[in-house]
Amino acid sequence: MAMNREQKRALQRAGQLTADGSPVATRERRQPQVRSADSRTSPADFVREVRAELRKVSWPTRAETIRLSVIVFIAIVILGAFIFLIDLGFGQFTDFLFPSPSTSGSLLSGAWSALF
DSSP: OOOOHHHHHHHHHTTSBOTTSOBOOOOOOOOOOOOOGGGSOOHHHHHHHHHHHHHHSOOOOHHHHHHHHHHHHHHHHHHHHHHHHHHHHHHHHHHHHSOOOOOSSOHHHHHHHHHO
C-alpha cells in the first residue's frame, strides 16, 4: 500500500505500523458465539429488563418540560415566519421577472371565448 510520510507517521502513532513501516501483527478475531434457542430472553424477562432500565432514566421535571416546550414552540413560530417571508419575497421577485399577461378576465373566460 503506497502511503506518504504523514500517513505512515499517523499509523505508527496509532500502533498499526512498526518503525520500519511494516504492519503490526494482528490478533485473530474470534467468531461470535452462536446462541441456542434456550438461552433466548423470554418476553416477560425483556419487559422486566426494560422497566428496570426505564427506572434508571433521569426524567425531566414538569417545569423543565414546559420551559423546553415553550422554547421549541417559539423557535417553530420564528422559523415558520422566516420561511413565509422568504417564500413571499421569492414569489414577488418571480412575479417581477415574469409578469402575468394582462388579458381581460380570467384564464377560464379566455379559454371559453376561444372555444366559442
